[in-house]
Structure formats: C-alpha cells, structure tokens
Amino acid sequence: MPEALSSRERMRRACLGERVDRPPVWLMRQAGRYLPEYREIRQRVGFLELCRDPDLAAEVSLQPHRRFGVDAVVIFSDILLPLAGLGLALDFRPGPIVENPIAGPADLARLEGSVAEAIAPTCEAIRRAKRALGPDVPVLGFAGAPWTLAAYASETRLSRDLDRLTSLAWREPAFVERLLERMATIAAETLRAQIEAGADVLQIFDTWAGVLAPSRFRRFAGHALAQTIAALPRERPPLVVYARGAGHLLEDLARLGADVVSIDWRTDLGDAAERVGVRVSLQGNLDPAALGAPEDEIRAEVSRMLDLGRKARGHVANLGHGVLQHTPIDGVRAFVEAVQGTARA
Ligand code: CP3
Numbered sequence: 001m002p003e004a005l006s007s008r009e010r011m012r013r014a015c016l017g018e019r020v021d022r023p024p025v026w027l028m029r030q031a032g033r034y035l036p037e038y039r040e041i042r043q044r045v046g047f048l049e050l051c052r053d054p055d056l057a058a059e060v061s062l063q064p065h066r067r068f069g070v071d072a073v074v075i076f077s078d079i080l081l082p083l084a085g086l087g088l089a090l091d092f093r094p095g096p097i098v099e100n101p102i103a104g105p106a107d108l109a110r111l112e113g114s115v116a117e118a119i120a121p122t123c124e125a126i127r128r129a130k131r132a133l134g135p136d137v138p139v140l141g142f143a144g145a146p147w148t149l150a151a152y153a154s155e156t157r158l159s160r161d162l163d164r165l166t167s168l169a170w171r172e173p174a175f176v177e178r179l180l181e182r183m184a185t186i187a188a189e190t191l192r193a194q195i196e197a198g199a200d201v202l203q204i205f206d207t208w209a210g211v212l213a214p215s216r217f218r219r220f221a222g223h224a225l226a227q228t229i230a231a232l233p234r235e236r237p238p239l240v241v242y243a244r245g246a247g248h249l250l251e252d253l254a255r256l257g258a259d260v261v262s263i264d265w266r267t268d269l270g271d272a273a274e275r276v277g278v279r280v281s282l283q284g285n286l287d288p289a290a291l292g293a294p295e296d297e298i299r300a301e302v303s304r305m306l307d308l309g310r311k312a313r314g315h316v317a318n319l320g321h322g323v324l325q326h327t328p329i330d331g332v333r334a335f336v337e338a339v340q341g342t343a344r345a
Contacts, residue, residue: 004021145243146228287319
C-alpha cells in the first residue's frame with residue numbers, strides 16, 4: 001500500500017482507479033452558507049459579486065480546507081456564471097432567476113459573447129487558490145452540464161420537475177437540440193479555460209438529468225454531455241460527472257468518457273459499483289441530511305459507505321448532493337475525519 005500520498009495524488013489515483021492509501025474526501029457545496037466565515041463575507045458582498053472577485057472567491061474556496069483539511073478545494077463560482085456573461089439577465093434570490101429566458105429559436109442569438117471573459121475571475125481564483133495551497137492539494141474546477149444549463153436558461157424560475165424543458169423537448173425537439181449544442185460548447189469552453197488556469201480535477205454537474213427516461217437522456221442530455229467531453233483536450237485532468245436522482249441512468253453515465261460518476265444517496269453504492277464495473281470510479285454518496293445525525297451515527301454511515309466503495313474501481317468520498325444550509329459544522333467535521341481515519345473512538 002502506498003504511504004503518505006499527497007491529497008492531489010490520492011485524488012488523481014482514486015479518479016483513475018489506481019491504488020490509494022485511503023479514499024480522498026471533499027464535499028459538494030463545501031464553501032457555503034453553513035460556514036460562519038462564509039456568511040460573514042456574504043453580509044458585505046452579493047453572491048454574483050463574490051463569484052466575480054478573484055481574491056474573495058479564492059478566499060471562500062480555501063475556507064473549508066482550512067477548517068476541515070478536505071482532500072480537494074472546489075473553486076467558488078457557479079455553473080450559471082458563464083451564462084450571466086452571455087446576455088442572460090441572471091440574479092440569485094437565493095435561487096437563480098433569469099429575467100430574459102431563452103424561450104425559442106430567435107432567442108439563441110442572445111447567447112453571444114465570450115465565455116472565457118465571463119469566467120475569467122474564476123480562472124484567476126483558481127490560480128490564486130493554487131498559489132496559496134501549493135502542489136499537494138488539488139483544485140477542482142467545474143461546469144454545468146448542457147441539459148442543466150438549458151433548464152435554467154429556458155425559464156425565469158425553474159418549474160417543478162422541469163416541466164417546461166421536458167415538454168419543450170417533445171414539442172420542439174430541434175430547438176432543444178440546438179440549445180443543448182450551444183450549451184455543450186459553453187460547458188466545454190468553461191472547462192478548457194479552467195484547465196489552462198491549472199485546475200487539477202474537473203466536475204460536470206448534471207443536476208437535472210434525473211428527470212429524463214433513459215431513451216430521452218441518451219437523445220438529449222447524454223448526447224450533449226458526450227459532445228462536451230469530446231471537446232476537451234485529450235490530455236486533461238480527471239473528469240467527474242455528477243447527476244442527481246439518476247440511478248436509472250448509471251450505465252449511460254458510465255459510458256460518456258468521464259473517469260468518475262458521482263451518484264446521489266438514493267442509489268446503493270455497492271450496486272452501482274457492480275453495474276459500472278471497472279469502466280469508471282464512483283464518487284459519493286452520503287445523504288446530505290445525514291450530517292445532522294449524532295456523530296457516532298455519521299461515523300457508522302461513513303464506514304458503511306467506505307465498505308461499499310471498496311467494490312468500485314476507485315472511490316472519492318463525498319455527499320450525494322451539496323451541503324445543506326443548516327448543516328452543523330461538527331457534522332461536516334465528523335464526516336471528513338471518519339473518512340480520513342482520524343476520528344476519535
Ligand atoms: O461546491 C462548492 O462549494 C463550489 C461552489 C458551487 C456553488 N454552486 C456555489 C453556490 C458549485 C459547484 C455550484 C454548482 C451549482 N449551482 C449547481 C450544480 C450543483 C447542485 O447544487 O445541484 C446548480 C444547480 C447551481 C445553480 C444554483 N446556484 C442554485 C440552484 C442556487 C441556489 C440554491 C441555494 O442553495 O440557495 C445557487 C446559489 C449558490 N451557488 C450558493 C452557493 C454557495 C448560495 C448562494 C448564497 O450565498 O446565497
């Protein structure tokens with residue numbers, strides 16, 4: 001067993017299915033409102049303003065690493081930031097609101113402008129975070145998947161179960177395919193810029209893929225995801241694809257060309273490992289709400305998760321979705337320590 005891997009090497013190996021000393025651990029939305037030091041900054045600065053300030057974005061990205069020693073630092077930004085730079089009037093109250101949604105083919109022309117410029121602050125935040133962390137801690141960059149970006153872009157406020165986009169895909173499939181094609185280039189440009197800035201790992205969030213039946217996923221979301229991945233350089237950092245509520249799409253997700261599939265808590269990690277085999281590593285998948293449980297229960301859940309994770313080619317310990325706003329800090333600490341084996345008995 002290799003000893004004393006750096007977090008960066010541990011993360012790389014787990015993603016590619018090579019041997020590790022223990023699984024790496026980080027949490028989706030690890031920088032956020034459950035942290036008092038984040039709330040303190042947010043009292044002074046709006047959310048988009050924070051995303052667009054490289055110093056503050058780097059600082060907020062580093063907060064969870066300082067507090068918990070997680071094995072990866074996800075850069076503080078938002079999947080919708082590129083769209084905000086492309087003529088979409090985007091605001092967060094606190095969920096995303098788009099005042100001028102892309103409702104039909106004529107609106108597509110509005111998605112003009114430079115993605116690289118829109119996310120330049122994020123790329124600068126990556127550089128600053130990397131400078132502060134040194135070579136041993138990986139910085140994770142990310143983008144929204146085409147389907148999830150299209151979901152937010154196509155209506156002012158997301159409808160329940162994504163009724164609007166899923167209906168549109170039946171009524172006007174050619175338009176939805178064009179919209180997804182555009183979003184696929186936006187996602188790929190976002191990731192390419194972050195690779196150039198030095199991102200060590202990449203994640204694509206397809207939060208809304210799970211509403212689709214497998215055949216619809218393949219035609220729309222999956223097709224566009226594969227386009228995004230194909231547009232990345234051949235030599236690229238390890239790539240994770242996250243989809244929420246997508247247990248029924250697992251085999252499809254494993255065939256996209258990503259290195260890791262990130263699953264939510266509704267899918268059994270052991271079953272998932274059997275289904276994907278050695279094709280991909282797995283990331284996840286504790287229920288975010290479980291971090292509110294007594295700490296010995298969190299440790300027991302982590303132990304169960306790690307046991308199941310051993311069946312996978314490689315395992316990156318994480319939650320099944322982002323940290324919830326009212327999560328106790330001690331619950332997050334217990335989760336990280338339990339994975340890292342430093343939990344007190
Ligand atoms: O993970 C991290 O710590 C990095 C930062 C990050 C944020 N959003 C910060 C954020 C990441 C990786 C995202 C991704 C994201 N953004 C997704 C995909 C992952 C997921 O959660 O499913 C989606 C769908 C979005 C769009 C988005 N941004 C929504 C739906 C919301 C509102 C939700 C909420 O919690 O209120 C946001 C706002 C947002 N993005 C916040 C944070 C910390 C809360 C903003 C605040 O401080 O008020």
